[in-house]
Amino acid sequence: MNSVNPYEYGLPRDAANFQALSPLSFIERAASVYPQRLALINGRFRQTWGQTYERSIRLASALAKRGIGVGDTVAVIAPNGPAMFEAHFGVPMCGAVLNAINTRLDAETIAFILQHGEAKVLLVDKEFGGTVQRATSHLPNRPLIVAIDDPEYDQGLLIGELEYEALLAEGDADYAWQLPDDEWQAIALNYTSGTTGNPKGVVYHHRGAHLNALSNAMCWDMTRFPVYLWTLPMFHCNGWCFPWALAAYVGVSVCLRHVRAEAIYPAMAEHGVDHFCGAPIVLNMLANASPELKALKTRPVKVLTAGAAPPAAVIESMEALDFRVTHVYGLTETYGPSVACEWKTEWDDEAPDQRARLKSRQGVRAPLLDGLMVADPETLEPVPRDGQTIGEIMMRGNVVMKGYLKNPTATAEAFKGGWFHSGDLAVWHEDGYVEIKDRSKDIIISGGENISSIEVEDVLYRHPQILEAAVVAMPSERWGETPCAFVTPKPGVTLESQAVIEFCQQRMARFKVPGAVVFCDLPKTSTGKVQKFVLREQARALAADKNL
Structure with a gap:
C-alpha cells in the first residue's frame, strides 16, 4: 500500500504559493494601486499613499543603516500623526519591533518601559520632550533619541541627537525591505496599564496583526476608502490595528493631536469623516457636547467603541445623534478588539432603550478569533448559557498575543489549559452573546x-x-x-x-x-x-x- 500522502507528494510549499502573513503587504498594495489617493491629514498637512510608503521605506532604511534589525526595539512617544503612522510600517520593514508608548505616562514608568523593552531608538514628539528627558536622564543604556517636530505645534521641547526628517533623509527610497520569513516574528510590543505594579510587555506577531486588522474592519462592515478620524490613540494596542487596516482599505487618516469635542465635530464636518473608534468616555463627551457643536455633524458616522463596558444610556444618546455604534471587546493581549456585538436585523424594531441594552453586551467572537467561551477559571468547564451564571471570559486563536516579554511565568498562567484567561467576569446568554459583569477584582x-x-x-x-x-x-x-x-x-x-x-x-x-x-x-x-x-x-x- 502506498503510504505517501497524495496531497503532499509533488506539492511543495514554495515562494510561488506561500507567503508569511504580515500587515506590511497592505501598504505596498495601497501605494502601488492608489499612489495618489490621500492617506494622511494632519492640520494643514496632506500626504498620499505613495508618499507615505516611500517615507516608511526611508525610515526602515535609515534604521537599518544604524544597525537596527530583527529583535531590536524602536520606541515612539508621539500623538496621532504622520510620524506615528509611518512608524507602524517603517519600523517592522527593517525587521525591528515597534513599541508605541502611552504619551500620558509619567517619567518613571516610561523609563521602566524603555529599559525593559531594551529600546535602541526612541522617536519623541516635542510635546513630550520634557517628560522623556527626565525618563532617559539616568538610563544605563540610553537609546538614540530622534526628535519629531510638528511645525503647527509651537510648544514643547525638542530633544535628541537628530530630528525625524533628518533621519528619513539618511534612508534610501529603493531600500529592498522584505516581509518576514516567519509570520511568528514579533511586530509590536505594547505595555499593559500596570495600575497594580509594573506594566507587562505584550508581544504581537505579524500573523496576528495582519488577521486582526482585517477582522476588526470586517465586523465593522468597513468598505474601501473610509475617512477615519483618529480619536483612539495609536499607542493603544497599535490603534486596535487600524493603521494597518486603513492601508488594506486605502483609507484616509484624519489625525488629531488632542481629543476634544471642540476639535472632533469640526473635523467630521470638514473632512467628511465616516468612521472613528473611541472609548465610552469619548462617546460620553460627544453626547454631552454643546448643541452648536453637534449641529456641525450632518451625516451618519460609524463608531467602534470598547475599553470599558459602555453604559446603555451612552449608546442610546449616541444613536439619537445618528452615530452608528458597534460595541467591541478585547484586551491588549488580543490585539485590541476580538469580540463584537454583531447586530441582528430582528432587533431593528426594538425600542431605543432595548436596542441600546442589546448593543451594550460584549457579543460573540469576531470573524478571525477562533474560540470564545465563558467558563469556570479552574475547571475550564463552560458555564450554562442562562444569562445568570458568572464565569471568566476566555479566548484562543491567532489574534491572541505571542506572550509577555521576559515573563514566562505570567505567560504560562495566562494560557493555562490552552485558553487565554481575560480576568473579566461575564455571563453567557442563550443566543451565544457574552456580557461582562465585572473584572474579577471588581465584583x-x-x-x-x-x-x-x-x-x-x-x-x-x-x-x-x-x-x-x-x-x-x-x-x-x-x-x-x-x-x-x-x-x-x-x-x-x-x-x-x-x-x-x-x-x-x-x-x-x-x-x-x-x-x-x-x-x-x-x-x-x-x-x-x-x-x-x-x-x-x-x-x-x-x-x-x-x-x-
Missing part, C-alpha cells in the same frame, strides 16, 4: 449575593444629571460589602446623594442600591479608564469614618 459580594458594579453604573448613567459614574465595594459590618457610588454631575448641576439613591431604588433590587454616594471627579488611568483601586481606598476610608 461586589453583599450578604452572599454577587453585585455587578457595571449593572449599578448602567443605572446611574441613566440619571439625566449625571455625567460619569463608577461603583466599587465598600466594607459593611452587616453585609460584608455594599456598593459605593462615585459620581460626577453634569456642569452647573447640584445633586443630593439621597436623590441619587432614590433614583436607584426605583430601578434595581434594594440590595444592589449604593449605600453611599460620593460626588467627585473620577480618577483615571492614562488611557481614560477609571482607577477603581483608588476609589476602593476612598470607600474603605469612608466606611471607617462612618463606622459602617
Whole structure:
C-alpha cells in the first residue's frame, strides 16, 4: 500500500504559493494601486499613499543603516500623526519591533518601559520632550533619541541627537525591505496599564496583526476608502490595528493631536469623516457636547467603541445623534478588539432603550478569533448559557498575543489549559452573546449575593444629571460589602446623594442600591479608564469614618 500522502507528494510549499502573513503587504498594495489617493491629514498637512510608503521605506532604511534589525526595539512617544503612522510600517520593514508608548505616562514608568523593552531608538514628539528627558536622564543604556517636530505645534521641547526628517533623509527610497520569513516574528510590543505594579510587555506577531486588522474592519462592515478620524490613540494596542487596516482599505487618516469635542465635530464636518473608534468616555463627551457643536455633524458616522463596558444610556444618546455604534471587546493581549456585538436585523424594531441594552453586551467572537467561551477559571468547564451564571471570559486563536516579554511565568498562567484567561467576569446568554459583569477584582459580594458594579453604573448613567459614574465595594459590618457610588454631575448641576439613591431604588433590587454616594471627579488611568483601586481606598476610608 502506498503510504505517501497524495496531497503532499509533488506539492511543495514554495515562494510561488506561500507567503508569511504580515500587515506590511497592505501598504505596498495601497501605494502601488492608489499612489495618489490621500492617506494622511494632519492640520494643514496632506500626504498620499505613495508618499507615505516611500517615507516608511526611508525610515526602515535609515534604521537599518544604524544597525537596527530583527529583535531590536524602536520606541515612539508621539500623538496621532504622520510620524506615528509611518512608524507602524517603517519600523517592522527593517525587521525591528515597534513599541508605541502611552504619551500620558509619567517619567518613571516610561523609563521602566524603555529599559525593559531594551529600546535602541526612541522617536519623541516635542510635546513630550520634557517628560522623556527626565525618563532617559539616568538610563544605563540610553537609546538614540530622534526628535519629531510638528511645525503647527509651537510648544514643547525638542530633544535628541537628530530630528525625524533628518533621519528619513539618511534612508534610501529603493531600500529592498522584505516581509518576514516567519509570520511568528514579533511586530509590536505594547505595555499593559500596570495600575497594580509594573506594566507587562505584550508581544504581537505579524500573523496576528495582519488577521486582526482585517477582522476588526470586517465586523465593522468597513468598505474601501473610509475617512477615519483618529480619536483612539495609536499607542493603544497599535490603534486596535487600524493603521494597518486603513492601508488594506486605502483609507484616509484624519489625525488629531488632542481629543476634544471642540476639535472632533469640526473635523467630521470638514473632512467628511465616516468612521472613528473611541472609548465610552469619548462617546460620553460627544453626547454631552454643546448643541452648536453637534449641529456641525450632518451625516451618519460609524463608531467602534470598547475599553470599558459602555453604559446603555451612552449608546442610546449616541444613536439619537445618528452615530452608528458597534460595541467591541478585547484586551491588549488580543490585539485590541476580538469580540463584537454583531447586530441582528430582528432587533431593528426594538425600542431605543432595548436596542441600546442589546448593543451594550460584549457579543460573540469576531470573524478571525477562533474560540470564545465563558467558563469556570479552574475547571475550564463552560458555564450554562442562562444569562445568570458568572464565569471568566476566555479566548484562543491567532489574534491572541505571542506572550509577555521576559515573563514566562505570567505567560504560562495566562494560557493555562490552552485558553487565554481575560480576568473579566461575564455571563453567557442563550443566543451565544457574552456580557461582562465585572473584572474579577471588581465584583461586589453583599450578604452572599454577587453585585455587578457595571449593572449599578448602567443605572446611574441613566440619571439625566449625571455625567460619569463608577461603583466599587465598600466594607459593611452587616453585609460584608455594599456598593459605593462615585459620581460626577453634569456642569452647573447640584445633586443630593439621597436623590441619587432614590433614583436607584426605583430601578434595581434594594440590595444592589449604593449605600453611599460620593460626588467627585473620577480618577483615571492614562488611557481614560477609571482607577477603581483608588476609589476602593476612598470607600474603605469612608466606611471607617462612618463606622459602617
